[in-house]
Amino acid sequence: MKLVFARLALLALVLAAWELLPRHGIVNPLLLPPLSDVLAMLGELLQRAQVREALAVSGAEVLLAFIVAVPLGAALGVLIAENDYLGEVFKPMLFIVFAIPKSIFLPMFILVFGTGFQQKVAYAAFTTTFVVLMSAAAAVESVKQDYLLVARSYGATRLQLISRVYVPSMLPILLETLRISMIFNFTGVLIAEMYASRTGIGHMIASWGENFQMKQLFAGVVLLAAAAIVFNEAVRWLEARVGAWRT
Amino acid sequence: MADVMPAIHIEGLSHVYGGTVPALKDISFDVPAGRFTVIVGPSGCGKTSLLMMLAGLRAQSEGTIHCLGRPIPEPDPLRVGVIFQEASLYPWLTALENIEFPLSLRGGALKDHSNRAEHRRRAEAMLELVGLTGFGARYPHELSGGMKQRVSIARGLVQDPPVLLMDEPFAALDEQTRMTMGHELLRIWSTTSKTVVFVTHSLTEAVYLADEVLVMSARPGRIIDRIQVDLPRPRNYEMMATDVFGRLRDRIWRQIRKADA
Numbered sequence: 001m002k003l004v005f006a007r008l009a010l011l012a013l014v015l016a017a018w019e020l021l022p023r024h025g026i027v028n029p030l031l032l033p034p035l036s037d038v039l040a041m042l043g044e045l046l047q048r049a050q051v052r053e054a055l056a057v058s059g060a061e062v063l064l065a066f067i068v069a070v071p072l073g074a075a076l077g078v079l080i081a082e083n084d085y086l087g088e089v090f091k092p093m094l095f096i097v098f099a100i101p102k103s104i105f106l107p108m109f110i111l112v113f114g115t116g117f118q119q120k121v122a123y124a125a126f127t128t129t130f131v132v133l134m135s136a137a138a139a140v141e142s143v144k145q146d147y148l149l150v151a152r153s154y155g156a157t158r159l160q161l162i163s164r165v166y167v168p169s170m171l172p173i174l175l176e177t178l179r180i181s182m183i184f185n186f187t188g189v190l191i192a193e194m195y196a197s198r199t200g201i202g203h204m205i206a207s208w209g210e211n212f213q214m215k216q217l218f219a220g221v222v223l224l225a226a227a228a229i230v231f232n233e234a235v236r237w238l239e240a241r242v243g244a245w246r247t
Numbered sequence: 248m249a250d251v252m253p254a255i256h257i258e259g260l261s262h263v264y265g266g267t268v269p270a271l272k273d274i275s276f277d278v279p280a281g282r283f284t285v286i287v288g289p290s291g292c293g294k295t296s297l298l299m300m301l302a303g304l305r306a307q308s309e310g311t312i313h314c315l316g317r318p319i320p321e322p323d324p325l326r327v328g329v330i331f332q333e334a335s336l337y338p339w340l341t342a343l344e345n346i347e348f349p350l351s352l353r354g355g356a357l358k359d360h361s362n363r364a365e366h367r368r369r370a371e372a373m374l375e376l377v378g379l380t381g382f383g384a385r386y387p388h389e390l391s392g393g394m395k396q397r398v399s400i401a402r403g404l405v406q407d408p409p410v411l412l413m414d415e416p417f418a419a420l421d422e423q424t425r426m427t428m429g430h431e432l433l434r435i436w437s438t439t440s441k442t443v444v445f446v447t448h449s450l451t452e453a454v455y456l457a458d459e460v461l462v463m464s465a466r467p468g469r470i471i472d473r474i475q476v477d478l479p480r481p482r483n484y485e486m487m488a489t490d491v492f493g494r495l496r497d498r499i500w501r502q503i504r505k506a507d508a
Contacts, residue, residue, distance in 0.1 A: 146335045153302055153322050153329040154349040154406075164352070168339045245338040245386050 033215045042219035051204065055223075058201040061117060061189045065124035070181060072125075073132025074174075080133075081140035091137075098134060102127040102188070106195050115196045124188030131184045135177035139170040172243030179235040186228060252316055253277035254410055254442035255301065260310035261467075262296060269467035270296055274310070276461060276470055280409070283436060283443045285453040288463030289503060294446045297468070298412050301444060302329045314410060324349055328408035330399050330416050336387040342394075343383035346370040346401045373401035376435060393424040400435065413445040417452070426484070429455055433482055450503075454495045455482055462499055464506035472502045 022029035045051045080087040113119035151165050193202025208216040255278040262271040270293045278284045299305040303319040336345050350366040377397040417425045453460050462472040
């Protein structure tokens, strides 16, 4: 309880500093506008059709990339974890490719897909698939052989092995995968939008920055941060509920 | 006729791993119904493999295994229950749910309410049998090593199989808990009249628990000695200090050393 209080106090301190330092000229308000101004701007931006459209486009990109990348990555991950031969062949290369910063492939994606909607989805799905693949493989490998042996000794069918052993055993790691993959996915879309685009919230933030519109810039940052935090915390809450046995 | 039929009948059992590594060689023995048989032998002699074959979890290369008069080509939990080491409890299930797990695998069980109530009742009876009444809602990580093993035993007993196979169930426990659990196991066994085949590394445990000890050689595993333990039942800790106990233990030890050489 005391800890919660200290954490809230820290949050209040940061927000208060954000409001008061620029307000009193201790920090240049042109570089960091006061919090209340930023929030007022956020309210105003959300009224604008252009901003709403950009948000809708980015939201659709994020969602679509997620829908493509998660099942694809999960299927590939399960495949290399379940099949020893494929695992031995593919894993070393995947580990090496995983280490490469994916953003250096952006120019290639632009050449292939242009600078529109498809390119954002393709690039974000590409970066996310790797993360999901690695985590899904790790999740399958985390299922202890003993757990399977026990179920088989009690006559479990193949389907029961999956539903009663694999799934509950992997669930906490799968949720964690979902959470982390969303971070990568979100980042992928925003990076692609900031790099080359005509619409999307990432593009708007980049151009506000270039035009020195700091209130708008920070309003965008607050909005995206809030969206990311809400998703992250929602999945973490689920994780804690289904993963209480993991200690 | 049925009375004289052994619970387990093994004849000419051999096994070769991957077509080249001989693991078990020409093993034959019977276990009469209701007897407590312990298998000991050097590490890697194939004790666990033998147990897996008895459970129908692994196929042998050659020979016959009959369990209650019939072969056991695949796991048959109503004939044979297996009790593994402590790490085999499902950490995402409570103690009671772990015990219910074998029952819940049987067809249609989840939908049928009266069935579910019956499962719960049986699982609770098992929990009581192993002395854990009141601990049913705990998760494995909230239980001590000995308690986890009690849950494991309850899970093995819940379908009331006539034959119980135990693969070094107390290996992960400390010495004191191990002795207590051995004693507890004998108490539970005496109330259920199961046929038990128990694999262990501990010679003291072997003599303390067994009606008969089978000694296996190093790979390829063979049965090199069968030692009858004629200590009276119920067993108690004082027996360990007796000459008879010491002589039996010593004989097993000498056989294992010979087998390992």
